Amino acid sequence: MPKVKTKPDKTRPPRLSRQYLRDQQWVFDRESELEEKYPNEWIVVHNGEVLATGDKAFDIWRRADELGLGQPFLFLVEKGIHVY
Numbered sequence: 001m002p003k004v005k006t007k008p009d010k011t012r013p014p015r016l017s018r019q020y021l022r023d024q025q026w027v028f029d030r031e032s033e034l035e036e037k038y039p040n041e042w043i044v045v046h047n048g049e050v051l052a053t054g055d056k057a058f059d060i061w062r063r064a065d066e067l068g069l070g071q072p073f074l075f076l077v078e079k080g081i082h083v084y
Contacts, residue, residue, distance in 0.1 A: 016071070023048065023073035029076075039079035044072050 023045040027034065032044065034050075042060040044052040044067075052063040057074060064072035 014071075019047070020071045024075075027073065027075050031065050034075075034077045035079045038077045040077065042074060042076050044069070046072055057062055 001061060026048045027043075027045055038050070038053050041055055043050050044060050044064045045084045046064075046067075046069050051069075051072075052060050052069050054060045054063075057076070060074055061072075064074070
């Protein structure tokens, strides 16, 4: 029986890479340290290293794209109490 090609399901988000999940855990393990170093800034983390920081997520996303990171981990390092 021939294989039937199916279209990708665009209703589901893409799977997170192992690298993304490792970087996420790296940030969570060092959250208080990062709060002191990068208070209220966005950071891009890859391979357990902060590669870019800034106050606007879009600028940081663009920087991650320039670095060729396929699925970067972006994180807002919040310090103190924030009301949204």
